[in-house]
Structure formats: structure tokens, C-alpha cells
Amino acid sequence: MSEANIEGNTGGAAPTRKEPDHIRRVLTIWVVLSIVGIVIWVIVSPYILPPSASDIDSAANFTLVVFTGLSIPVAMFVFVFLGYSLFVFRVKGRPTEDAIPLKPRPGLQIGWMGVTGALCLFLLIWGLSAFYQQTASAAVSPLVVKVTGQQWAWTFNYPQYGASSQGQLIELPVNRPVEFDVTSEDVLHGFAIRALGVRVDANPGEVTTTPITTPTQIGQYSVACVELCGLYHSYMWSTVKVVSASDFSSWIISQGGHP
Amino acid sequence: MIQVQARRSNLLNQLFPSVISGLVLGVIGAVVINIIATHLQLADQPANTDAIVVATYVGWVIFFFVGIGAFNGVWKWGFARRDATSAEELAIAGHGQGLWRYFRYTTDHKVVGMQYLATTLVLFFLGSMGAFMIRLEQAVPGAIFFTPSTYNTIVGMHGIMMIVATIIMVSGPFGNFVLPIMIGARDMAFPRLNALSYWLLFAAIPVFLSTLFIGGFPTGWTGYAPLSDQILTPGMDAYCITIILFGISTTVAAMNIVTTVLVLRTKGMTLARLPIFVWGVVLSVILGLTAFPSFIVSQMMVLGDRVFHTSFFIASYGGSNWLYEHLFWFMGHPEVYVVALPAMAAAAEITAVFSRKTIFGRRMLVGSLITICLLSVLVWGHHLYTSGSNTALDGPYMLDTELISIPTGFFFLALIGTFWRGKIWVTVPLLFVVGMLVNFVIGGITGIYLADLPTDEILHGGMFVTAHFHFTLVGSMVVGFFAAFYFWFPKMLGRRLNHSLGVLHFWLFEIGFLGTFIALFYAGLQGEPRWSANVAPSYATANLIASLFAIVIAVSVFTLVYNVVTSVARGELASADEWGGKTLEWTVPTPVPLENFAELPVITSTPYEYGLAEPADEGFGLDAVEVPAQEVSAQPQSQPESGA
Numbered sequence: 001m002s003e004a005n006i007e008g009n010t011g012g013a014a015p016t017r018k019e020p021d022h023i024r025r026v027l028t029i030w031v032v033l034s035i036v037g038i039v040i041w042v043i044v045s046p047y048i049l050p051p052s053a054s055d056i057d058s059a060a061n062f063t064l065v066v067f068t069g070l071s072i073p074v075a076m077f078v079f080v081f082l083g084y085s086l087f088v089f090r091v092k093g094r095p096t097e098d099a100i101p102l103k104p105r106p107g108l109q110i111g112w113m114g115v116t117g118a119l120c121l122f123l124l125i126w127g128l129s130a131f132y133q134q135t136a137s138a139a140v141s142p143l144v145v146k147v148t149g150q151q152w153a154w155t156f157n158y159p160q161y162g163a164s165s166q167g168q169l170i171e172l173p174v175n176r177p178v179e180f181d182v183t184s185e186d187v188l189h190g191f192a193i194r195a196l197g198v199r200v201d202a203n204p205g206e207v208t209t210t211p212i213t214t215p216t217q218i219g220q221y222s223v224a225c226v227e228l229c230g231l232y233h234s235y236m237w238s239t240v241k242v243v244s245a246s247d248f249s250s251w252i253i254s255q256g257g258h259p
Numbered sequence: 260m261i262q263v264q265a266r267r268s269n270l271l272n273q274l275f276p277s278v279i280s281g282l283v284l285g286v287i288g289a290v291v292i293n294i295i296a297t298h299l300q301l302a303d304q305p306a307n308t309d310a311i312v313v314a315t316y317v318g319w320v321i322f323f324f325v326g327i328g329a330f331n332g333v334w335k336w337g338f339a340r341r342d343a344t345s346a347e348e349l350a351i352a353g354h355g356q357g358l359w360r361y362f363r364y365t366t367d368h369k370v371v372g373m374q375y376l377a378t379t380l381v382l383f384f385l386g387s388m389g390a391f392m393i394r395l396e397q398a399v400p401g402a403i404f405f406t407p408s409t410y411n412t413i414v415g416m417h418g419i420m421m422i423v424a425t426i427i428m429v430s431g432p433f434g435n436f437v438l439p440i441m442i443g444a445r446d447m448a449f450p451r452l453n454a455l456s457y458w459l460l461f462a463a464i465p466v467f468l469s470t471l472f473i474g475g476f477p478t479g480w481t482g483y484a485p486l487s488d489q490i491l492t493p494g495m496d497a498y499c500i501t502i503i504l505f506g507i508s509t510t511v512a513a514m515n516i517v518t519t520v521l522v523l524r525t526k527g528m529t530l531a532r533l534p535i536f537v538w539g540v541v542l543s544v545i546l547g548l549t550a551f552p553s554f555i556v557s558q559m560m561v562l563g564d565r566v567f568h569t570s571f572f573i574a575s576y577g578g579s580n581w582l583y584e585h586l587f588w589f590m591g592h593p594e595v596y597v598v599a600l601p602a603m604a605a606a607a608e609i610t611a612v613f614s615r616k617t618i619f620g621r622r623m624l625v626g627s628l629i630t631i632c633l634l635s636v637l638v639w640g641h642h643l644y645t646s647g648s649n650t651a652l653d654g655p656y657m658l659d660t661e662l663i664s665i666p667t668g669f670f671f672l673a674l675i676g677t678f679w680r681g682k683i684w685v686t687v688p689l690l691f692v693v694g695m696l697v698n699f700v701i702g703g704i705t706g707i708y709l710a711d712l713p714t715d716e717i718l719h720g721g722m723f724v725t726a727h728f729h730f731t732l733v734g735s736m737v738v739g740f741f742a743a744f745y746f747w748f749p750k751m752l753g754r755r756l757n758h759s760l761g762v763l764h765f766w767l768f769e770i771g772f773l774g775t776f777i778a779l780f781y782a783g784l785q786g787e788p789r790w791s792a793n794v795a796p797s798y799a800t801a802n803l804i805a806s807l808f809a810i811v812i813a814v815s816v817f818t819l820v821y822n823v824v825t826s827v828a829r830g831e832l833a834s835a836d837e838w839g840g841k842t843l844e845w846t847v848p849t850p851v852p853l854e855n856f857a858e859l860p861v862i863t864s865t866p867y868e869y870g871l872a873e874p875a876d877e878g879f880g881l882d883a884v885e886v887p888a889q890e891v892s893a894q895p896q897s898q899p900e901s902g903a
Contacts, residue, residue, distance in 0.1 A: 022680070050785045060717045064784070067714065071704040078671055078700045082693055085678035086685065089614075094839070095682035098869035099616040104676060109623055109669075116668035120661045123711055127657055130713035187486040188580050190645070190720045194786025199716050201646045203581065204485060205574025208647030211716075222795070226720030226788040230477045230486055231407050234791035 022088065030080040034073040041069055050194065053217035053242060056134060057197030063130060070119070134211040142177040142212045145170070149182070149189030149202035152232035154223060163257025168238040172215050173248035180210040190226035193240055195219075201227060215242040276328025278362045278461075285462070288322025289315045309565045312473065312496040316466050320504065323462050328364045329455065352450065354853055364458060366450030369851055371457050372436025373751065375427055376744075378460065380823075382424035383737075387816055389417030391809060394775070398806035400799045402792040410792035411477045412470070412494070418480025419467065419498070423505055425732055426547070426594065427460065428740040429601035434516055434540040436751055440844040441534050443525025443862065445854040448518040452511050459508035463501045470497035479790055481591070484557075484572035484583040488564045496565065499558040506555035513544035525843075527862030534842045534866050535611075535618060538625050539604020542632040547597045549636060554590035557583055581648040588639035596635040598732060600628055602739030603670055606692045609746050610674050612840045613689040614681025617867040624673040627666035634663050641710050645719045653712060660710035667703055671696070686838070687761030691742035694769045698734030702727060705780065722798075723783025726776045734772055741768075741819075748826075749833030753850045756830065760822040767815030774808030842866040 045065050052058035089099075146157040156165040172178055182191045184202035191210075192199040195217075200210045225236035243251065249259055274280055296314040300306045324330065332343060332351070343351070352367040353360030360370050361377075392413050396404050405413065439447055447453045470476055476494040478487045482502070487495050520533070520541050561583075563569040570576030572583050611618045618624060640649050640656035649656070674696060683689070705727040708714040718724065741764075749755050782801035787794070794802050836845040843866070847855055 048781065048784065057717065060713050063711070063713045064708065064717075067708060067711070071707070075700045075704060078675065078696060081675045082678060082696060085675070085681070086683060086693065089678070089681055090683040090685050093684070095615045095684050097615070097682065099614060099681040101617040101870045102619055102676060102680065103617070104620040104623065104672070109620065109672075112668060112672050113665060116665045120664055123661050123707060124654075124658050127711040127713060128654055131653070187489070188483055190788075192720065192786070192788065194717060194721075197717055199645050199719055203574070203579075203647060205579070206581075206647065222786075222797075224786065224788045224795075228411070228477075228479045228481070228483065228486070228790040230489070231411070233411070234402070234407065234788070234793035237795065 022084070026080060026084045029084065030073070030076055033080060034076045037072040037076060038069050041065075041072060051217070052197070053195040053219055053221055054197050054213045054215045056211060056213040057195060058216070059130060059133075060197050063126065066126070067123070070122075074119070142179040143173070145172075145178060145180050147180050147182045147191055147202065148185060149191065149225065149229070149236075150185040151187065151230050152225075152236045154191070154225075154236070154238045156238075158252060158255075158257055161252045161255075161257030161259075163252050163255040165255050169241065170238070171241045171243050171248055171251045173245045174215050174218050174242050176245070177212045177214045179212045181207050182210065183207045187229050188227045189229045189236070190224075192224045192226045193221055194224070195221035196240070199226065218242050218244065276326065276331060276364060277359070278327060281323045281325075281327030281458075284326030285319045285323030288325075289319035292318025307566065308493050309496050309562075312493045313500065313562060313566055316497070316500045319466065320462050324458070327458060329458065331364075332451065349853075352446070352853060364454050366446070366454050367853060368435050368439050368447045368450065368453060369751075369855075371447075371453045372432050372434075374457050374461075375431030375435055376751065378457075378464075379424050379428045379432060379740075382420045382464075383428075384816070384820070386417050386420035386424060387813075389413050389420065391813055393417060394806040394809040396792060397794050397802045399803070400794045400796045405792065407792045408475060408477065411479065411790070412475025414790055415476055415479045415482075415498070416467070416470070419501065421732070422480060422594070423460075423463075425598045425736055425740075426509065428598075428737070429605055429743055430512070430516070430540050430543055431457075432751075433536070433605065433743055433747055434512075434544075434601065437747055437844050438516065438537055438540055439519060439523070440847060440851065440855050441537055441842050441866075442520060442523065442528050443843055443856065443860050444519060444523035445856065445859075447515050448522055449515045452515045456508045456512035456515065459504050459511065463504035463508070466497055466504065467501040470494035473497065481587060482558070482561070483580065483587070484561055484564065485574070485578070485580055487561050488572055496562065499562045499565075502558045503555050506551045506558075509544075509547050509551050513548045516544045517541060517548075525859045525862060529862075532862055532865050534608060535621065535624060535628075536601070536604045536608045536842075538628055539601040539607075542628050543597050543600040546593050546600065546632050546635065550590045550593035550597065553586045554594075557586035557590075560586075581643075581646060584643055584646060584648070585639070588642040592639045592642065593635050595728070595731060596631055598736045600632065602695070602736040602743070604628065605743040605746070606695055606739050607670075607674060607677070608840075608842070609688050609692050609742050610677045611867050611869070612746075612838050613684045613686055613692075614677050615684070615839070615869050616677055616681040617865075617869055618673060619676025619679070620669075620673050621865065621867065623669055627669035627673070630666040631663055631670075634659055634666070638663065638710075641715070644712060644715045657710055657712060661707065664703065664707065671700075686745075687756070687758060687765060688742045688746040688838075690762065690765045691738050691745065694765060695735050695738040695742060698730055698738060698769075698772070702730030702735050705730060717786070718783060720789055721783045722779050722787040722789060725789050726779035726783055729776050729779075734776070738768070738772075741765075746838070747844075749837040750844055750849055750851070752827060753833055754826045754830035755833050755837070756826045757822050760818055764815050764818040764822065767811055767818060771808045771811030771813075771815060775805045775812065778802070778805035778808065840866075841868065 045068070049061050049064060052061050144160055146159060148155040153168065156170045158164070180191065180198060180200070182200050182202045183206060184204045186204060188204070189202035190199070191202050196213050196215060198210050198213055200208050202208070220239060220241050223238035223240055225233055229236065253259060293311060293315040296311045336342065351365065353363070353365040353370050356363070360367070361374060365371070392405070396402065396410055402410065435447070435453065473493045476492055476498050478495070482498055520537060560571040564571055564573065570578040572578045572580055574580070607618055607624060638656060638660045640652055641660045643649055644653055709718060709724060709727060745756060745761055778801045782798045785798060787798040833849055835847065835849045843860060846860065
């Protein structure tokens with residue numbers, strides 16, 4: 001509704017005080033704050049998100065960046081309209097008269113539904129395609145690591161090398177696809193390596209296979225249990241070291257494996 | 260002499276039946292059953308501790324209800340073979356019993372509402388003590404203050420007490436006290452069931468607290484099997500019995516509320532004219548009726564595994580932990596909306612009153628609440644993306660979960676539109692509504708991250724989840740409860756709460772809340788797991804910040820307690836229509852008399868007729884012009900759509 005329409009209507013019997021164009025003001029504030037918010041997010045997100053050490057994890061981190069960027073205008077819409085209403089339309093003390101009732105036109109409702117629906121559709125398509133990319137691009141012969149959770153430690157086996165790790169540190173070769181086959185001996189555990197984008201439940205009596213992930217960064221990352229599994233759940237930490245192929249060969253031999 | 264005898268019989272009449280006789284008889288019953296069950300154990304086999312514990316709890320419940328007089332009416336009806344006289348009906352509704360009526364098996368819906376309110380506040384207080392203990396432990400790396408076993412029990416008790424409190428917090432106090440008045444009824448449809456639902460909840464509380472004395476339970480509030488099946492944890496039985504009692508209590512209450520709204524509406528109170536709050540509560544309890552049975556059943560199966568050595572959830576005997584997870588989350592996710600719907604509806608109600616403006620798109624809002632109710636039944640699978648149990652259905656679960664954001668978007672449209680160009684009276688309830696909306700946006704958006712497959716893959720089971728559901732359950736719904744609490748307190752208690760203390764409570768709570776849980780969002784993004792007594796050093800800073808902000812929340816809690824206590828003791832008397840609301844509860848005197856209405860009202864319109872009789876047709880954008888309706892609708896729809 002433009003300024004001209006309002007002025008045109010004030011020519012009638014009941015002249016109204018000239019109102020500022022609230023809609024234009026609030027939308028301007030919204031656009032400005034959204035842009036500022038998105039810019040700030042793009043600048044600070046590398047410092048907020050932890051570094052990724054695998055293809056899957058960097059894809060997931062990128063999804064986080066996109067979703068957050070997308071949600072800034074949505075959140076700002078609510079914040080700006082609420083804040084504007086509270087500051088501009090508040091009355092001092094108990095109101096003595098009622099406000100003018102408004103009701104939404106069908107166009108507003110349908111448009112609102114269209115926009116939220118489009119956002120939903122985007123999220124769905126993004127999520128599905130990101131997820132199925134992981135399974136579609138499965139490597140032919142990934143390194144298989146068998147992971148067994150029990151109260152309250154992880155056991156790791158490398159069946160392709162006939163090795164099983166001694167202790168709570170394992171190594172993975174960089175740039176080689178790896179797949180974890182996870183199971184549990186007693187109760188539900190959750191096998192998670194945040195930096196590699198690996199997270200799957202360890203179910204007793206079932207073997208769950210993670211999507212194939214390729215470590216891309218040499219370094220040391222922590223393995224956590226993310227399902228409450230009893231007394232020492234929060235002590236169930238292990239370490240995974242991503243190393244060069246030659247370092248990995250010598251480590252796997254030291255764990256009793258064959259090259 | 261006669262006087263003394265009369266006084267003595269009076270005292271006896273007061274004590275029996277009441278909660279005191281219930282407690283006494285309940286404890287005696289529990290002890291007796293415990294002794295019997297212990298002696299029934301076979302000598303040549305190891306004692307079945309779980310059977311003894313369960314039998315003791317059952318004894319407690321049955322004898323508690325005998326003691327409180329739940330069966331007195333049935334007894335008279337069956338053995339004296341007569342219906343209750345109207346004097347007896349009045350007595351059981353609490354007529355002429357003063358404050359003592361709050362401690363008896365009283366059927367008056369206002370008494371039950373007050374009982375629920377007191378219980379909610381007590382549970383919130385106990386639960387938040389648990390929260391502060393958790394923040395204390397997580398403030399520094401390593402398990403310093405509590406043993407891991409104690410910590411797990413604290414987390415579980417905090418979880419269950421808060422979940423129970425949030426489920427009852429709006430539908431219990433306000434759904435019982437305000438809702439019947441809102442629809443123009445003299446009481447609930449089944450007053451005795453109403454009392455039963457409250458006292459079942461009450462009976463569950465000592466059962467739950469007793470877990471502390473028999474070793475606690477290791478599972479947290481989710482009670483995941485097969486961890487809950489493991490032996491030497493009798494505290495787990497307390498958990499199961501608590502859930503079963505609570506499930507029956509909510510089922511009874513839900514049937515009662517649905518029947519009341521369907522049957523007891525006053526003349527002219529058509530479904531189309533129902534206040535939005537009534538819609539919210541009814542939809543919430545209907546959703547509860549579909550959700551809670553699976554929770555009850557899952558706990559009965561756990562008890563079966565524990566007591567009778569069945570193997571529903573034990574993999575080595577052919578059971579599956581996925582069965583538990585599905586049963587649990589079939590309750591667990593709709594449960595969030597059971598909490599949300601009445602709080603959202605109350606927020607809409609409050610916004611209309613303090614904007615002096617009809618709800619923007621009331622039918623749209625009712626439709627969105629109904630849609631949320633329907634969609635939320637089928638979203639539970641998004642808790643199991645990483646479980647490996649349902650890969651083929653992950654897509655549909657994701658779709659359904661994200662579809663919920665569409666009706667939720669309409670809820671926001673309705674509330675923003677109600678604020679827009681209102682005559683906004685900034686009161687404490689309205690402040691809490693604003694806080695709720697702000698937190699709900701954040702909570703809702705972070706929910707998308709967990710509903711979407713690629714991001715759930717790095718966030719599931721972590722602190723991000725904890726922060727997310729605290730944003731929805733606490734930041735949105737408990738803050739919504741606070742709004743409703745400050746709104747209806749003058750009607751229920753007949754006293755005003757101190758405005759400045761209320762404002763202080765709001766700001767302390769909101770600042771403390773945002774600080775705590777934004778810090779935990781950050782920790783979750785880094786990959787910190789949930790349920791950790793032993794915080795890893797890399798997450799220490801974020802957790803310390805969260806703990807420091809939790810102190811602010813603690814101060815706000817004590818502000819609230821101080822405000823409530825002083826205003827009940829010496830607050831100003833509230834008027835009948837404290838805020839200028841138009842729903843029926845503001846038309847009856849304060850304090851509300853027994854049976855509410857001298858004469859039942861006749862309804863001719865919706866309760867939101869502020870300003871013009873007929874709402875003006877609104878423009879395509881959100882702006883309004885002060886012109887008659889027909890002229891507005893004649894305007895071209897020039898405003899671009901702005902709901903991105």
C-alpha cells in the first residue's frame with residue numbers, strides 16, 4: 001500500500017493523521033540487517049566451525065554455512081517486525097481504545113505459504129542430494145575398519161590387514177577412502193568422529209556401515225561416544241591419526257598386520 | 260465434653276480422607292507389600308530385586324489412593340447402594356473447606372488447576388536445581404564435583420522432571436482452571452477423573468524421587484534399552500513406574516479435557532468461536548492421546564525384560580534396541596508439540612489482549628495448529644537418522660519434519676500480524692511472549708539442521724541437540740508458560756504480581772538463557788557429545804561461559820520465587836478483568852466462585868472483537884490504512900511479497 005493511497009483516502013469525512021509508511025520502513029530495516037547479518041556470518045563462520053579433515057565433513061560444514069546464511073533473513077524478519085512493532089506501536093500504560101482490526105488477505109497467506117514452502121523444498125532437495133551423493137560416489141575398495149563398542153571403550157580391527165589396534169589410538173592413511181563397520185557388544189553406543197563427518201550408532205547385534213569418507217588432512221582427531229551408554233560414557237574417548245600412506249603401512253605392521 | 264468429641268471427629272474428618280492419610284496409608288502399604296514380596300522369594304534362587312521394587316511401588320500407589328479417599332464414592336455407590344447427595348457432591352468439590360481443599364481428593368476444576376500449578380512450579384524448581392548441578396559439573400573439565408554415576412542420575416532426573424513439568428505446565432494449571440471457564444462450563448465433564456489425573460501425577464513424584472535412595476538410574480531421561488535392561492540398577496524400576504503412572508495421568512486428563520470441550524460448551528460457543536487457547540489445549544491433549552500409550556508400553560516392556568526376563572530389547576536373545584528407540588520417539592517427538600501447542604495458543608491469546616486487536620488470521624492460526632498436530636505424529640524417525648534402522652524412510656521423515664515449518668510459519672505470521680499496528684501495552688506477559696517468539700525462531704531454525712540429513716550426520720547426539728531442544732522447550736515453551744503464568748496469575752490467585760520484579764525476571768532469564776545455550780550451540784558445532792560428566796578440555800571455554808550465564812538464570816528463578824511469595828502474602832488485590840481481556844474467564848468475579856457462573860453466558864461472537872465489529876480486510880503487505888473495509892479491499896495489491 002503506497003503513500004498515495006493513504007493520502008487519497010484521507011480526503012473523506014474523517015481526516016486521519018498522516019502515518020509514516022511503516023511497511024516500507026520495516027522492510028528496509030529488514031533488508032539492511034539481513035545483508036549485514038549474512039556478511040558477518042560469511043566472515044566469521046570459518047572461525048566458528050571446526051576445521052574439516054574429510055570430504056564428507058567439509059560438505060557438511062558447507063551445508064551448515066548455507067543453511068545459516070539462508071536462515072538469517074528468516075530470523076531477521078521476525079526480529080525486525082517484532083522490534084519495530086514494540087517500539088513504534090506501544091502506548092504508554094493501559095490502552096484506552098482498541099486498535100483497528102486487521103485480517104490477512106488470501107494473497108498474503110498464499111504468498112507466505114509459497115515462500116515457506118519453497119524454503120522447505122530447497123532444504124529437502126539439498127539434504128537428499130547431499131546425502132545421496134555420499135552413497136552414489138562409493139569407492140570401489142575402501143579401507144574397512146571394524147569398530148566394536150563395549151562399556152566403555154572402542155575396539156578397532158583392520159580385516160584387510162589382519163590387524164587389530166592395541167590401545168585407544170588408530171591411524172588412517174590420508175586420501176584413501178575408508179568405511180567403518182560399527183557394532184556393539186552390550187548396549188547402544190554412538191561412534192562419532194566430528195572432523196571426519198562420521199557419526200553412526202553402534203547397535204548390539206547389528207553392523208551399521210558408515211558412508212565412505214576420505215580423510216584429506218593429516219592430523220590428530222578425537223573419537224567420541226555420542227549415545228549415553230552408562231557409567232563411564234563420557235570417558236569413552238579414542239584418537240584417530242590421519243597419516244601419510246607410508247606411516248600407515250609401518251603402523252599397521254606394528255599392530256600385528258601384514259602389509 | 261460433647262464439644263471436644265465434635266472437635267475430635269472434625270479433625271478426623273479433615274485428616275481422612277486427605278493427602279496426609281494417603282501418604283500414611285501409602286507408606287504402610289508399600290512396607291507391607293515389600294515384606295510380603297521379599298518373603299515370597301524362592302530360597303534356592305537369587306532374589307528378584309526388581310520384582311520386589313515394582314511390587315512395593317504398586318503397593319504404594321494403591322494404598323495411597325485408598326488413603327486419599329479415591330474409592331470412597333465407589334464404595335458408597337456399590338455398598339451403600341445410593342448415589343451421592345448434592346451436599347456430598349458439593350463437599351467433594353471443596354465447598355466450605357477453606358485451604359484444606361487443596362490437600363484433598365477435590366473435584367473442583369479450579370482446585371485441580373491450582374494443584375497442577377503448584378506442582379509445576381515445584382518440579383521446575385527441583386529440575387532447575389538439577390540443571391545448575393549439571394552446569395556446575397560441566398564448568399570445568401573432568402568429573403570433579405560428582406561421580407559419573409551421580410552425574411548420570413542428576414541428568415536423568417533433571418530431564419524427566421522438566422519433561423513432566425513442561426507437559427503439564429500449560430494444559431494442567433490453565434487447561435484445568437481457565438479452560439472450563441473459557442467455554443462457559445461449571446466444571447469439567449468428569450470431575451472425579453480430573454482429581455484422579457492430578458493425584459496420579461502426585462503419586463508418581465515420590466516414586467521418582469525414591470530412585471535417589473536405591474542407586475539412581477544410568478540412562479538419562481530417554482531410558483534407552485538395553486542399557487535400561489542391565490542388572491543392578493533398581494533405580495530404573497522407579498523410572499519405569501513413574502512413566503507409566505504419568506502416562507495414565509495424562510491419558511485420563513486428556514480424555515477429560517476433550518470431552519469437556521466437546522460436550523460442555525455454553526450456548527453459542529460454537530467450535531468456530533472457541534478461544535484459540537482452547538484449541539491449543541485440545542489439540543495438545545489429542546496429540547498426547549496418540550503419543551503417550553507407546554511410552555507406557557515401552558516402559559512395560561522394559562519392566563518385562565527386567566522383572567520377567569523377557570527379551571524385547573536384548574539382541575543376544577533376538578530383541579532389538581531399535582524397537583525401544585522407535586517406541587520412545589513415537590512418543591518423544593509428538594511430545595514436543597504436546598508441550599508447544601498450548602503455549603503457542605496462550606501466546607496468541609495474550610498478544611491479542613495486549614495489542615487490543617483481533618488475532619491476525621484466527622482461522623489460519625487454528626488451521627496451522629491442527630496441521631502441526633497432524634504432521635508431528637509422523638516425524639519421529641528423524642531421531643534415528645544415524646541409528647541405521649530406517650535408511651529408506653529417511654527422506655520422508657525429513658520431508659515431514661521440514662513441512663512442519665510451514666504451519667509454524669503461519670503461527671509467526673499470525674502473531675506478527677497481531678502485533679502490527681496494535682495498541683501495544685507492554686506488560687510482563689507480553690514481554691515473555693516476545694521472548695518466546697525470539698527464542699522460538701532460533702530453536703526452530705536449529706531444528707532444521709537436525710532434521711536435515713547431511714547436518715544431522717555431524718550434530719546428532721551432541722551438545723547442539725541439547726542446545727536446540729532447550730531453545731524450543733525452555734526458551735520458547737517455558738517462556739510461553741511464564742507469559743501465561745503472569746497473565747492468569749491475578750485471576751487464579753486473586754493477587755497482582757509485582758511488575759518491576761516481573762520485568763527483572765524476564766530480562767535476567769532471557770539474557771541468562773541466550774548466553775547459556777548459544778555457548779552450548781558453539782560447543783555442539785565443535786562436536787562435544789551430550790551427557791558428559793567429563794567435559795573434554797577442548798570444549799572447556801564454551802562450557803564455562805554457559806555455566807556462568809546459568810548463574811544469571813538462577814538469579815532470575817529466585818526473583819520469580821520472591822515475587823510469587825511476596826505477592827501471595829501481601830500483593831495488591833486483582834480486579835475481575837485485570838487486563839481487559841474478552842474471554843469468559845475475565846467476566847467472572849475474582850476469586851472465581853464454585854461453579855464459576857451465576858448464570859451461564861450466551862455467546863454471540865468470537866472473544867477477539869476489538870475495535871470494529873468486522874475486521875477490516877488487510878492489504879497484501881502487512882500495512883493497514885484507517886479506512887472502511889470495502890475501500891481497502893478495492894485497493895490494488897501493490898505490495899510485493901515479503902516473507903522470505
